[in-house]
Amino acid sequence: MEACSVVFDPHRPVSSADAVACRGVGKIWAAGTERAHEALAGIDLDVAAGEFVVLLGPSGCGKSTLLYLIAGLEAPTSGEICFFGDPVERPSPDRSLIFQETSLFPWLSVGQNVAFGLSIRGDPPEARRAAAREALARVGLAAAIDKRPDELSGGMRQRVAVARALAMRPKLLLMDEPFAALDVQTRAKMQDFLLDVSQASGASVLFVTHSIDEAVALADRVVVFTARPGRIKEIVPVPMPRPRDPFAPDCVKLRRLLTEALRSEVDRAFAEQEALAATG
Ligand SMILES: Nc1ncnc2c1ncn2[C@@H]1O[C@H](COP(=O)(O)OP(=O)(O)OP(=O)(O)O)[C@@H](O)[C@H]1O
Ligand SMILES: [Mg+2]
Structure with a gap:
Protein backbone atom coordinates (compact mmCIF):
# COMPACT_ATOMS: atom_id res chain seq x y z
CA MET A 1 0.00 0.00 0.00
CA GLU A 2 1.18 3.50 -0.76
CA ALA A 3 0.03 5.48 2.27
CA CYS A 4 -0.74 8.73 0.50
CA SER A 5 -3.32 11.35 1.33
CA VAL A 6 -5.70 12.70 -1.27
CA VAL A 7 -6.56 16.34 -1.76
CA PHE A 8 -10.29 16.82 -2.21
CA ASP A 9 -11.46 19.11 -5.00
CA PRO A 10 -13.99 21.42 -3.30
CA HIS A 11 -15.37 22.37 -6.72
CA ARG A 12 -16.35 18.79 -7.49
CA PRO A 13 -20.07 18.91 -8.33
CA VAL A 14 -22.45 17.29 -5.85
CA SER A 15 -23.52 13.92 -7.20
CA SER A 16 -26.85 12.30 -6.34
CA ALA A 17 -24.96 8.99 -6.34
CA ASP A 18 -22.97 10.07 -3.26
CA ALA A 19 -24.49 9.38 0.14
CA VAL A 20 -23.05 12.56 1.64
CA ALA A 21 -21.60 15.68 0.07
CA CYS A 22 -20.29 18.47 2.31
CA ARG A 23 -19.25 21.71 0.63
CA GLY A 24 -17.59 24.44 2.69
CA VAL A 25 -19.37 23.30 5.85
CA GLY A 26 -18.74 25.32 8.99
CA LYS A 27 -20.42 25.52 12.36
CA ILE A 28 -20.27 28.29 14.92
CA TRP A 29 -22.17 27.29 18.03
CA ALA A 30 -24.18 30.19 19.53
CA ALA A 31 -23.32 32.29 16.46
CA GLY A 32 -23.88 36.01 16.92
CA THR A 33 -23.70 35.87 20.71
CA GLU A 34 -20.77 36.53 23.02
CA ARG A 35 -20.58 32.78 23.58
CA ALA A 36 -19.97 32.16 19.85
CA HIS A 37 -17.67 29.19 19.41
CA GLU A 38 -16.32 28.01 16.07
CA ALA A 39 -16.33 24.20 15.99
CA LEU A 40 -15.86 23.42 12.29
CA ALA A 41 -14.59 25.30 9.25
CA GLY A 42 -14.48 24.66 5.51
CA ILE A 43 -15.33 20.96 5.49
CA ASP A 44 -15.36 19.51 1.96
CA LEU A 45 -16.06 15.81 2.00
CA ASP A 46 -17.92 13.22 -0.07
CA VAL A 47 -18.96 9.80 1.20
CA ALA A 48 -19.82 7.31 -1.54
CA ALA A 49 -22.78 4.94 -1.29
CA GLY A 50 -21.64 1.89 0.66
CA GLU A 51 -18.40 3.53 1.76
CA PHE A 52 -16.99 3.24 5.28
CA VAL A 53 -15.36 6.51 6.32
CA VAL A 54 -13.68 6.98 9.69
CA LEU A 55 -13.21 10.40 11.29
CA LEU A 56 -10.15 10.82 13.51
CA GLY A 57 -9.17 13.97 15.35
CA PRO A 58 -8.32 15.48 18.71
CA SER A 59 -10.97 15.92 21.36
CA GLY A 60 -13.11 19.00 20.72
CA CYS A 61 -12.26 19.32 17.00
CA GLY A 62 -15.88 19.04 15.90
CA LYS A 63 -16.35 15.37 14.95
CA SER A 64 -19.63 14.99 16.84
CA THR A 65 -20.72 18.39 15.55
CA LEU A 66 -20.23 17.21 11.96
CA LEU A 67 -22.33 14.09 12.62
CA TYR A 68 -25.15 16.24 14.11
CA LEU A 69 -25.08 18.45 11.01
CA ILE A 70 -25.22 15.48 8.62
CA ALA A 71 -27.98 13.91 10.73
CA GLY A 72 -29.96 17.15 10.31
CA LEU A 73 -30.18 17.81 14.04
CA GLU A 74 -28.33 21.12 13.67
CA ALA A 75 -27.86 23.45 10.71
CA PRO A 76 -24.40 24.49 9.51
CA THR A 77 -23.61 28.20 9.79
CA SER A 78 -21.86 28.06 6.42
CA GLY A 79 -21.77 25.72 3.45
CA GLU A 80 -24.12 22.97 2.43
CA ILE A 81 -24.67 19.28 3.10
CA CYS A 82 -26.46 16.97 0.65
CA PHE A 83 -27.69 13.43 1.13
CA PHE A 84 -27.96 11.57 -2.18
CA GLY A 85 -28.10 14.94 -3.90
CA ASP A 86 -30.79 16.56 -1.70
CA PRO A 87 -29.97 19.27 0.85
CA VAL A 88 -30.13 18.04 4.46
CA GLU A 89 -32.69 20.17 6.28
CA ARG A 90 -34.01 17.92 9.04
CA PRO A 91 -33.49 14.43 10.50
CA SER A 92 -34.54 11.44 8.40
CA PRO A 93 -34.96 7.73 9.15
CA ASP A 94 -32.54 7.12 6.27
CA ARG A 95 -29.78 8.66 8.42
CA SER A 96 -29.38 6.95 11.80
CA LEU A 97 -27.18 8.55 14.44
CA ILE A 98 -25.70 6.52 17.26
CA PHE A 99 -24.68 8.97 19.95
CA GLN A 100 -21.40 9.11 21.81
CA GLU A 101 -23.29 8.55 25.07
CA PRO A 170 -30.86 3.34 7.17
CA LYS A 171 -28.87 4.25 4.08
CA LEU A 172 -26.34 6.04 6.27
CA LEU A 173 -25.14 5.13 9.74
CA LEU A 174 -23.58 7.98 11.69
CA MET A 175 -21.67 6.42 14.57
CA ASP A 176 -20.06 8.54 17.28
CA GLU A 177 -17.44 6.43 19.10
CA PRO A 178 -20.01 3.65 19.39
CA PHE A 179 -17.64 1.02 20.77
CA ALA A 180 -15.47 3.16 23.04
CA ALA A 181 -17.00 1.74 26.23
CA LEU A 182 -16.72 -1.91 25.18
CA ASP A 183 -14.09 -4.39 26.33
CA VAL A 184 -11.50 -5.36 23.73
CA GLN A 185 -13.09 -8.69 22.76
CA THR A 186 -16.63 -7.34 22.44
CA ARG A 187 -15.29 -4.38 20.52
CA ALA A 188 -13.56 -6.64 17.98
CA LYS A 189 -16.77 -8.69 17.59
CA MET A 190 -18.83 -5.54 17.09
CA GLN A 191 -16.39 -4.26 14.49
CA ASP A 192 -16.68 -7.53 12.50
CA PHE A 193 -20.41 -7.42 12.84
CA LEU A 194 -20.58 -3.81 11.67
CA LEU A 195 -18.47 -4.59 8.61
CA ASP A 196 -20.80 -7.49 7.78
CA VAL A 197 -23.85 -5.28 8.18
CA SER A 198 -22.47 -2.43 6.10
CA GLN A 199 -21.37 -4.83 3.35
CA ALA A 200 -24.66 -6.75 3.33
CA SER A 201 -26.92 -3.71 3.51
CA GLY A 202 -24.87 -1.41 1.28
CA ALA A 203 -25.30 1.34 3.90
CA SER A 204 -22.61 4.00 4.11
CA VAL A 205 -20.99 4.48 7.50
CA LEU A 206 -19.44 7.62 8.96
CA PHE A 207 -17.69 6.46 12.09
CA VAL A 208 -15.93 8.58 14.73
CA THR A 209 -13.22 7.01 16.83
CA HIS A 210 -10.16 7.96 18.86
CA SER A 211 -8.67 4.54 18.19
CA ILE A 212 -6.18 4.39 15.34
CA ASP A 213 -6.37 0.58 15.48
CA GLU A 214 -10.12 0.77 14.98
CA ALA A 215 -9.68 3.16 12.05
CA VAL A 216 -7.18 0.79 10.41
CA ALA A 217 -9.47 -2.21 10.92
CA LEU A 218 -12.60 -0.58 9.54
CA ALA A 219 -12.06 2.26 7.12
CA ASP A 220 -12.19 2.55 3.35
CA ARG A 221 -10.86 6.06 4.01
CA VAL A 222 -9.70 7.84 7.14
CA VAL A 223 -10.35 11.57 7.48
CA VAL A 224 -7.93 13.25 9.90
CA PHE A 225 -9.11 16.53 11.43
CA THR A 226 -7.06 19.43 12.72
CA ALA A 227 -7.55 20.87 16.20
CA ARG A 228 -10.56 23.19 16.62
CA PRO A 229 -11.97 24.68 14.53
CA GLY A 230 -11.89 21.31 12.85
CA ARG A 231 -10.71 21.32 9.26
CA ILE A 232 -9.75 18.33 7.21
CA LYS A 233 -6.03 17.82 7.52
CA GLU A 234 -5.69 14.65 5.45
CA ILE A 235 -7.83 12.03 3.78
CA VAL A 236 -6.06 8.68 3.72
CA PRO A 237 -7.41 5.84 1.54
CA VAL A 238 -7.13 2.33 3.01
CA PRO A 239 -7.08 -0.12 0.11
CA MET A 240 -6.15 -3.31 2.01
CA PRO A 241 -8.72 -6.13 1.75
CA ARG A 242 -10.60 -7.16 4.90
CA PRO A 243 -10.30 -8.86 7.30
CA ARG A 244 -7.07 -6.99 7.96
CA ASP A 245 -4.15 -8.37 9.87
CA PRO A 246 -3.19 -5.50 12.21
CA PHE A 247 0.43 -6.65 12.11
CA ALA A 248 0.68 -6.78 8.30
CA PRO A 249 3.32 -4.28 7.08
CA ASP A 250 0.73 -2.09 5.32
CA CYS A 251 -1.36 -1.81 8.48
CA VAL A 252 1.67 -1.00 10.63
CA LYS A 253 2.71 1.66 8.11
CA LEU A 254 -0.77 3.16 8.11
CA ARG A 255 -0.89 3.25 11.92
CA ARG A 256 2.39 5.14 11.95
CA LEU A 257 1.15 7.62 9.36
CA LEU A 258 -2.09 8.28 11.26
CA THR A 259 -0.29 8.57 14.59
CA GLU A 260 2.06 11.19 13.12
CA ALA A 261 -0.84 13.07 11.51
CA LEU A 262 -2.75 13.19 14.79
CA ARG A 263 0.08 13.95 17.18
CA SER A 264 0.63 17.62 16.35
CA GLU A 265 -3.13 18.27 16.32
CA VAL A 266 -3.66 16.64 19.71
CA ASP A 267 -0.79 18.76 21.11
CA ARG A 268 -2.40 21.90 19.66
CA ALA A 269 -5.82 20.97 21.06
CA PHE A 270 -4.35 20.43 24.54
CA ALA A 271 -2.48 23.74 24.43
CA GLU A 272 -5.67 25.54 23.43
CA GLN A 273 -7.76 23.89 26.14
CA GLU A 274 -5.14 24.78 28.76
CA ALA A 275 -5.06 28.38 27.55
CA LEU A 276 -8.86 28.58 27.75
CA ALA A 277 -8.82 27.11 31.26
CA ALA A 278 -6.17 29.67 32.32
CA THR A 279 -8.26 32.61 31.09
CA GLY A 280 -11.27 31.20 32.92
N1 LIG B 1 -24.24 22.32 21.85
C1 LIG B 1 -23.09 23.00 21.90
N2 LIG B 1 -23.07 24.31 22.23
C2 LIG B 1 -21.92 25.02 22.26
N3 LIG B 1 -20.70 24.50 21.98
C3 LIG B 1 -20.66 23.19 21.65
C4 LIG B 1 -21.82 22.37 21.59
N4 LIG B 1 -21.46 21.11 21.24
C5 LIG B 1 -20.12 21.16 21.09
N5 LIG B 1 -19.65 22.39 21.33
C6 LIG B 1 -18.23 22.83 21.22
O1 LIG B 1 -17.82 22.61 19.88
C7 LIG B 1 -16.50 22.07 19.83
C8 LIG B 1 -16.55 20.75 19.10
O2 LIG B 1 -17.27 19.82 19.92
P1 LIG B 1 -17.53 18.32 19.45
O3 LIG B 1 -18.35 17.70 20.51
O4 LIG B 1 -18.06 18.33 18.07
O5 LIG B 1 -16.04 17.74 19.45
P2 LIG B 1 -15.52 16.26 19.23
O6 LIG B 1 -14.49 16.32 18.15
O7 LIG B 1 -16.68 15.35 19.02
O8 LIG B 1 -14.79 15.95 20.62
P3 LIG B 1 -14.64 14.54 21.43
O9 LIG B 1 -13.60 13.77 20.67
O10 LIG B 1 -14.15 14.98 22.78
O11 LIG B 1 -15.98 13.89 21.47
C9 LIG B 1 -16.02 21.95 21.28
O12 LIG B 1 -15.19 23.05 21.55
C10 LIG B 1 -17.30 21.99 22.09
O13 LIG B 1 -17.07 22.62 23.33
MG1 LIG C 1 -17.48 13.82 20.15
Missing part, protein backbone atom coordinates in the same frame (compact mmCIF):
# COMPACT_ATOMS: atom_id res chain seq x y z
CA THR A 102 -25.81 5.74 25.11
CA SER A 103 -29.27 7.19 25.03
CA LEU A 104 -31.87 4.49 25.66
CA PHE A 105 -35.22 5.31 27.22
CA PRO A 106 -35.04 3.76 30.70
CA TRP A 107 -38.81 3.28 31.00
CA LEU A 108 -39.07 1.20 27.80
CA SER A 109 -37.99 -2.41 27.40
CA VAL A 110 -34.98 -3.22 25.24
CA GLY A 111 -37.30 -4.39 22.45
CA GLN A 112 -39.39 -1.20 22.64
CA ASN A 113 -36.25 0.89 22.55
CA VAL A 114 -35.05 -0.90 19.42
CA ALA A 115 -38.47 -0.52 17.78
CA PHE A 116 -38.87 3.12 18.81
CA GLY A 117 -38.17 4.64 15.39
CA LEU A 118 -40.44 2.07 13.77
CA SER A 119 -43.33 3.00 16.08
CA ILE A 120 -42.85 6.70 15.24
CA ARG A 121 -42.99 5.66 11.57
CA GLY A 122 -46.26 3.84 12.24
CA ASP A 123 -45.16 0.25 11.60
CA PRO A 124 -47.64 -2.28 13.11
CA PRO A 125 -46.72 -3.91 16.47
CA GLU A 126 -45.97 -7.42 15.10
CA ALA A 127 -43.64 -6.01 12.42
CA ARG A 128 -41.93 -3.85 15.06
CA ARG A 129 -41.35 -6.77 17.38
CA ALA A 130 -40.00 -8.95 14.55
CA ALA A 131 -37.64 -6.17 13.41
CA ALA A 132 -36.50 -5.60 17.00
CA ARG A 133 -35.86 -9.31 17.48
CA GLU A 134 -33.85 -9.52 14.27
CA ALA A 135 -31.77 -6.42 15.04
CA LEU A 136 -31.10 -7.62 18.60
CA ALA A 137 -30.06 -11.04 17.31
CA ARG A 138 -27.51 -9.32 15.12
CA VAL A 139 -25.87 -7.72 18.15
CA GLY A 140 -26.09 -10.94 20.17
CA LEU A 141 -28.83 -9.71 22.50
CA ALA A 142 -31.97 -11.52 21.35
CA ALA A 143 -32.49 -12.85 24.86
CA ALA A 144 -32.61 -9.33 26.30
CA ILE A 145 -35.68 -8.17 24.32
CA ASP A 146 -37.95 -7.87 27.39
CA LYS A 147 -35.36 -6.51 29.81
CA ARG A 148 -35.04 -2.88 30.91
CA PRO A 149 -31.90 -0.95 29.95
CA ASP A 150 -30.79 -0.68 33.60
CA GLU A 151 -30.59 -4.49 33.75
CA LEU A 152 -27.83 -4.44 31.11
CA SER A 153 -24.14 -3.60 31.26
CA GLY A 154 -22.88 -0.40 29.61
CA GLY A 155 -21.51 -2.36 26.66
CA MET A 156 -24.79 -4.22 26.21
CA ARG A 157 -26.70 -0.93 26.26
CA GLN A 158 -24.48 0.39 23.50
CA ARG A 159 -25.19 -2.74 21.46
CA VAL A 160 -28.92 -2.08 21.91
CA ALA A 161 -28.33 1.44 20.57
CA VAL A 162 -26.65 -0.11 17.51
CA ALA A 163 -29.60 -2.50 17.08
CA ARG A 164 -32.01 0.44 17.30
CA ALA A 165 -30.18 2.20 14.48
CA LEU A 166 -30.05 -0.97 12.35
CA ALA A 167 -33.76 -1.68 12.81
CA MET A 168 -34.51 1.39 10.70
CA ARG A 169 -32.46 -0.06 7.81
Whole structure:
Protein backbone atom coordinates (compact mmCIF):
# COMPACT_ATOMS: atom_id res chain seq x y z
CA MET A 1 0.00 0.00 0.00
CA GLU A 2 1.18 3.50 -0.76
CA ALA A 3 0.03 5.48 2.27
CA CYS A 4 -0.74 8.73 0.50
CA SER A 5 -3.32 11.35 1.33
CA VAL A 6 -5.70 12.70 -1.27
CA VAL A 7 -6.56 16.34 -1.76
CA PHE A 8 -10.29 16.82 -2.21
CA ASP A 9 -11.46 19.11 -5.00
CA PRO A 10 -13.99 21.42 -3.30
CA HIS A 11 -15.37 22.37 -6.72
CA ARG A 12 -16.35 18.79 -7.49
CA PRO A 13 -20.07 18.91 -8.33
CA VAL A 14 -22.45 17.29 -5.85
CA SER A 15 -23.52 13.92 -7.20
CA SER A 16 -26.85 12.30 -6.34
CA ALA A 17 -24.96 8.99 -6.34
CA ASP A 18 -22.97 10.07 -3.26
CA ALA A 19 -24.49 9.38 0.14
CA VAL A 20 -23.05 12.56 1.64
CA ALA A 21 -21.60 15.68 0.07
CA CYS A 22 -20.29 18.47 2.31
CA ARG A 23 -19.25 21.71 0.63
CA GLY A 24 -17.59 24.44 2.69
CA VAL A 25 -19.37 23.30 5.85
CA GLY A 26 -18.74 25.32 8.99
CA LYS A 27 -20.42 25.52 12.36
CA ILE A 28 -20.27 28.29 14.92
CA TRP A 29 -22.17 27.29 18.03
CA ALA A 30 -24.18 30.19 19.53
CA ALA A 31 -23.32 32.29 16.46
CA GLY A 32 -23.88 36.01 16.92
CA THR A 33 -23.70 35.87 20.71
CA GLU A 34 -20.77 36.53 23.02
CA ARG A 35 -20.58 32.78 23.58
CA ALA A 36 -19.97 32.16 19.85
CA HIS A 37 -17.67 29.19 19.41
CA GLU A 38 -16.32 28.01 16.07
CA ALA A 39 -16.33 24.20 15.99
CA LEU A 40 -15.86 23.42 12.29
CA ALA A 41 -14.59 25.30 9.25
CA GLY A 42 -14.48 24.66 5.51
CA ILE A 43 -15.33 20.96 5.49
CA ASP A 44 -15.36 19.51 1.96
CA LEU A 45 -16.06 15.81 2.00
CA ASP A 46 -17.92 13.22 -0.07
CA VAL A 47 -18.96 9.80 1.20
CA ALA A 48 -19.82 7.31 -1.54
CA ALA A 49 -22.78 4.94 -1.29
CA GLY A 50 -21.64 1.89 0.66
CA GLU A 51 -18.40 3.53 1.76
CA PHE A 52 -16.99 3.24 5.28
CA VAL A 53 -15.36 6.51 6.32
CA VAL A 54 -13.68 6.98 9.69
CA LEU A 55 -13.21 10.40 11.29
CA LEU A 56 -10.15 10.82 13.51
CA GLY A 57 -9.17 13.97 15.35
CA PRO A 58 -8.32 15.48 18.71
CA SER A 59 -10.97 15.92 21.36
CA GLY A 60 -13.11 19.00 20.72
CA CYS A 61 -12.26 19.32 17.00
CA GLY A 62 -15.88 19.04 15.90
CA LYS A 63 -16.35 15.37 14.95
CA SER A 64 -19.63 14.99 16.84
CA THR A 65 -20.72 18.39 15.55
CA LEU A 66 -20.23 17.21 11.96
CA LEU A 67 -22.33 14.09 12.62
CA TYR A 68 -25.15 16.24 14.11
CA LEU A 69 -25.08 18.45 11.01
CA ILE A 70 -25.22 15.48 8.62
CA ALA A 71 -27.98 13.91 10.73
CA GLY A 72 -29.96 17.15 10.31
CA LEU A 73 -30.18 17.81 14.04
CA GLU A 74 -28.33 21.12 13.67
CA ALA A 75 -27.86 23.45 10.71
CA PRO A 76 -24.40 24.49 9.51
CA THR A 77 -23.61 28.20 9.79
CA SER A 78 -21.86 28.06 6.42
CA GLY A 79 -21.77 25.72 3.45
CA GLU A 80 -24.12 22.97 2.43
CA ILE A 81 -24.67 19.28 3.10
CA CYS A 82 -26.46 16.97 0.65
CA PHE A 83 -27.69 13.43 1.13
CA PHE A 84 -27.96 11.57 -2.18
CA GLY A 85 -28.10 14.94 -3.90
CA ASP A 86 -30.79 16.56 -1.70
CA PRO A 87 -29.97 19.27 0.85
CA VAL A 88 -30.13 18.04 4.46
CA GLU A 89 -32.69 20.17 6.28
CA ARG A 90 -34.01 17.92 9.04
CA PRO A 91 -33.49 14.43 10.50
CA SER A 92 -34.54 11.44 8.40
CA PRO A 93 -34.96 7.73 9.15
CA ASP A 94 -32.54 7.12 6.27
CA ARG A 95 -29.78 8.66 8.42
CA SER A 96 -29.38 6.95 11.80
CA LEU A 97 -27.18 8.55 14.44
CA ILE A 98 -25.70 6.52 17.26
CA PHE A 99 -24.68 8.97 19.95
CA GLN A 100 -21.40 9.11 21.81
CA GLU A 101 -23.29 8.55 25.07
CA THR A 102 -25.81 5.74 25.11
CA SER A 103 -29.27 7.19 25.03
CA LEU A 104 -31.87 4.49 25.66
CA PHE A 105 -35.22 5.31 27.22
CA PRO A 106 -35.04 3.76 30.70
CA TRP A 107 -38.81 3.28 31.00
CA LEU A 108 -39.07 1.20 27.80
CA SER A 109 -37.99 -2.41 27.40
CA VAL A 110 -34.98 -3.22 25.24
CA GLY A 111 -37.30 -4.39 22.45
CA GLN A 112 -39.39 -1.20 22.64
CA ASN A 113 -36.25 0.89 22.55
CA VAL A 114 -35.05 -0.90 19.42
CA ALA A 115 -38.47 -0.52 17.78
CA PHE A 116 -38.87 3.12 18.81
CA GLY A 117 -38.17 4.64 15.39
CA LEU A 118 -40.44 2.07 13.77
CA SER A 119 -43.33 3.00 16.08
CA ILE A 120 -42.85 6.70 15.24
CA ARG A 121 -42.99 5.66 11.57
CA GLY A 122 -46.26 3.84 12.24
CA ASP A 123 -45.16 0.25 11.60
CA PRO A 124 -47.64 -2.28 13.11
CA PRO A 125 -46.72 -3.91 16.47
CA GLU A 126 -45.97 -7.42 15.10
CA ALA A 127 -43.64 -6.01 12.42
CA ARG A 128 -41.93 -3.85 15.06
CA ARG A 129 -41.35 -6.77 17.38
CA ALA A 130 -40.00 -8.95 14.55
CA ALA A 131 -37.64 -6.17 13.41
CA ALA A 132 -36.50 -5.60 17.00
CA ARG A 133 -35.86 -9.31 17.48
CA GLU A 134 -33.85 -9.52 14.27
CA ALA A 135 -31.77 -6.42 15.04
CA LEU A 136 -31.10 -7.62 18.60
CA ALA A 137 -30.06 -11.04 17.31
CA ARG A 138 -27.51 -9.32 15.12
CA VAL A 139 -25.87 -7.72 18.15
CA GLY A 140 -26.09 -10.94 20.17
CA LEU A 141 -28.83 -9.71 22.50
CA ALA A 142 -31.97 -11.52 21.35
CA ALA A 143 -32.49 -12.85 24.86
CA ALA A 144 -32.61 -9.33 26.30
CA ILE A 145 -35.68 -8.17 24.32
CA ASP A 146 -37.95 -7.87 27.39
CA LYS A 147 -35.36 -6.51 29.81
CA ARG A 148 -35.04 -2.88 30.91
CA PRO A 149 -31.90 -0.95 29.95
CA ASP A 150 -30.79 -0.68 33.60
CA GLU A 151 -30.59 -4.49 33.75
CA LEU A 152 -27.83 -4.44 31.11
CA SER A 153 -24.14 -3.60 31.26
CA GLY A 154 -22.88 -0.40 29.61
CA GLY A 155 -21.51 -2.36 26.66
CA MET A 156 -24.79 -4.22 26.21
CA ARG A 157 -26.70 -0.93 26.26
CA GLN A 158 -24.48 0.39 23.50
CA ARG A 159 -25.19 -2.74 21.46
CA VAL A 160 -28.92 -2.08 21.91
CA ALA A 161 -28.33 1.44 20.57
CA VAL A 162 -26.65 -0.11 17.51
CA ALA A 163 -29.60 -2.50 17.08
CA ARG A 164 -32.01 0.44 17.30
CA ALA A 165 -30.18 2.20 14.48
CA LEU A 166 -30.05 -0.97 12.35
CA ALA A 167 -33.76 -1.68 12.81
CA MET A 168 -34.51 1.39 10.70
CA ARG A 169 -32.46 -0.06 7.81
CA PRO A 170 -30.86 3.34 7.17
CA LYS A 171 -28.87 4.25 4.08
CA LEU A 172 -26.34 6.04 6.27
CA LEU A 173 -25.14 5.13 9.74
CA LEU A 174 -23.58 7.98 11.69
CA MET A 175 -21.67 6.42 14.57
CA ASP A 176 -20.06 8.54 17.28
CA GLU A 177 -17.44 6.43 19.10
CA PRO A 178 -20.01 3.65 19.39
CA PHE A 179 -17.64 1.02 20.77
CA ALA A 180 -15.47 3.16 23.04
CA ALA A 181 -17.00 1.74 26.23
CA LEU A 182 -16.72 -1.91 25.18
CA ASP A 183 -14.09 -4.39 26.33
CA VAL A 184 -11.50 -5.36 23.73
CA GLN A 185 -13.09 -8.69 22.76
CA THR A 186 -16.63 -7.34 22.44
CA ARG A 187 -15.29 -4.38 20.52
CA ALA A 188 -13.56 -6.64 17.98
CA LYS A 189 -16.77 -8.69 17.59
CA MET A 190 -18.83 -5.54 17.09
CA GLN A 191 -16.39 -4.26 14.49
CA ASP A 192 -16.68 -7.53 12.50
CA PHE A 193 -20.41 -7.42 12.84
CA LEU A 194 -20.58 -3.81 11.67
CA LEU A 195 -18.47 -4.59 8.61
CA ASP A 196 -20.80 -7.49 7.78
CA VAL A 197 -23.85 -5.28 8.18
CA SER A 198 -22.47 -2.43 6.10
CA GLN A 199 -21.37 -4.83 3.35
CA ALA A 200 -24.66 -6.75 3.33
CA SER A 201 -26.92 -3.71 3.51
CA GLY A 202 -24.87 -1.41 1.28
CA ALA A 203 -25.30 1.34 3.90
CA SER A 204 -22.61 4.00 4.11
CA VAL A 205 -20.99 4.48 7.50
CA LEU A 206 -19.44 7.62 8.96
CA PHE A 207 -17.69 6.46 12.09
CA VAL A 208 -15.93 8.58 14.73
CA THR A 209 -13.22 7.01 16.83
CA HIS A 210 -10.16 7.96 18.86
CA SER A 211 -8.67 4.54 18.19
CA ILE A 212 -6.18 4.39 15.34
CA ASP A 213 -6.37 0.58 15.48
CA GLU A 214 -10.12 0.77 14.98
CA ALA A 215 -9.68 3.16 12.05
CA VAL A 216 -7.18 0.79 10.41
CA ALA A 217 -9.47 -2.21 10.92
CA LEU A 218 -12.60 -0.58 9.54
CA ALA A 219 -12.06 2.26 7.12
CA ASP A 220 -12.19 2.55 3.35
CA ARG A 221 -10.86 6.06 4.01
CA VAL A 222 -9.70 7.84 7.14
CA VAL A 223 -10.35 11.57 7.48
CA VAL A 224 -7.93 13.25 9.90
CA PHE A 225 -9.11 16.53 11.43
CA THR A 226 -7.06 19.43 12.72
CA ALA A 227 -7.55 20.87 16.20
CA ARG A 228 -10.56 23.19 16.62
CA PRO A 229 -11.97 24.68 14.53
CA GLY A 230 -11.89 21.31 12.85
CA ARG A 231 -10.71 21.32 9.26
CA ILE A 232 -9.75 18.33 7.21
CA LYS A 233 -6.03 17.82 7.52
CA GLU A 234 -5.69 14.65 5.45
CA ILE A 235 -7.83 12.03 3.78
CA VAL A 236 -6.06 8.68 3.72
CA PRO A 237 -7.41 5.84 1.54
CA VAL A 238 -7.13 2.33 3.01
CA PRO A 239 -7.08 -0.12 0.11
CA MET A 240 -6.15 -3.31 2.01
CA PRO A 241 -8.72 -6.13 1.75
CA ARG A 242 -10.60 -7.16 4.90
CA PRO A 243 -10.30 -8.86 7.30
CA ARG A 244 -7.07 -6.99 7.96
CA ASP A 245 -4.15 -8.37 9.87
CA PRO A 246 -3.19 -5.50 12.21
CA PHE A 247 0.43 -6.65 12.11
CA ALA A 248 0.68 -6.78 8.30
CA PRO A 249 3.32 -4.28 7.08
CA ASP A 250 0.73 -2.09 5.32
CA CYS A 251 -1.36 -1.81 8.48
CA VAL A 252 1.67 -1.00 10.63
CA LYS A 253 2.71 1.66 8.11
CA LEU A 254 -0.77 3.16 8.11
CA ARG A 255 -0.89 3.25 11.92
CA ARG A 256 2.39 5.14 11.95
CA LEU A 257 1.15 7.62 9.36
CA LEU A 258 -2.09 8.28 11.26
CA THR A 259 -0.29 8.57 14.59
CA GLU A 260 2.06 11.19 13.12
CA ALA A 261 -0.84 13.07 11.51
CA LEU A 262 -2.75 13.19 14.79
CA ARG A 263 0.08 13.95 17.18
CA SER A 264 0.63 17.62 16.35
CA GLU A 265 -3.13 18.27 16.32
CA VAL A 266 -3.66 16.64 19.71
CA ASP A 267 -0.79 18.76 21.11
CA ARG A 268 -2.40 21.90 19.66
CA ALA A 269 -5.82 20.97 21.06
CA PHE A 270 -4.35 20.43 24.54
CA ALA A 271 -2.48 23.74 24.43
CA GLU A 272 -5.67 25.54 23.43
CA GLN A 273 -7.76 23.89 26.14
CA GLU A 274 -5.14 24.78 28.76
CA ALA A 275 -5.06 28.38 27.55
CA LEU A 276 -8.86 28.58 27.75
CA ALA A 277 -8.82 27.11 31.26
CA ALA A 278 -6.17 29.67 32.32
CA THR A 279 -8.26 32.61 31.09
CA GLY A 280 -11.27 31.20 32.92
N1 LIG B 1 -24.24 22.32 21.85
C1 LIG B 1 -23.09 23.00 21.90
N2 LIG B 1 -23.07 24.31 22.23
C2 LIG B 1 -21.92 25.02 22.26
N3 LIG B 1 -20.70 24.50 21.98
C3 LIG B 1 -20.66 23.19 21.65
C4 LIG B 1 -21.82 22.37 21.59
N4 LIG B 1 -21.46 21.11 21.24
C5 LIG B 1 -20.12 21.16 21.09
N5 LIG B 1 -19.65 22.39 21.33
C6 LIG B 1 -18.23 22.83 21.22
O1 LIG B 1 -17.82 22.61 19.88
C7 LIG B 1 -16.50 22.07 19.83
C8 LIG B 1 -16.55 20.75 19.10
O2 LIG B 1 -17.27 19.82 19.92
P1 LIG B 1 -17.53 18.32 19.45
O3 LIG B 1 -18.35 17.70 20.51
O4 LIG B 1 -18.06 18.33 18.07
O5 LIG B 1 -16.04 17.74 19.45
P2 LIG B 1 -15.52 16.26 19.23
O6 LIG B 1 -14.49 16.32 18.15
O7 LIG B 1 -16.68 15.35 19.02
O8 LIG B 1 -14.79 15.95 20.62
P3 LIG B 1 -14.64 14.54 21.43
O9 LIG B 1 -13.60 13.77 20.67
O10 LIG B 1 -14.15 14.98 22.78
O11 LIG B 1 -15.98 13.89 21.47
C9 LIG B 1 -16.02 21.95 21.28
O12 LIG B 1 -15.19 23.05 21.55
C10 LIG B 1 -17.30 21.99 22.09
O13 LIG B 1 -17.07 22.62 23.33
MG1 LIG C 1 -17.48 13.82 20.15
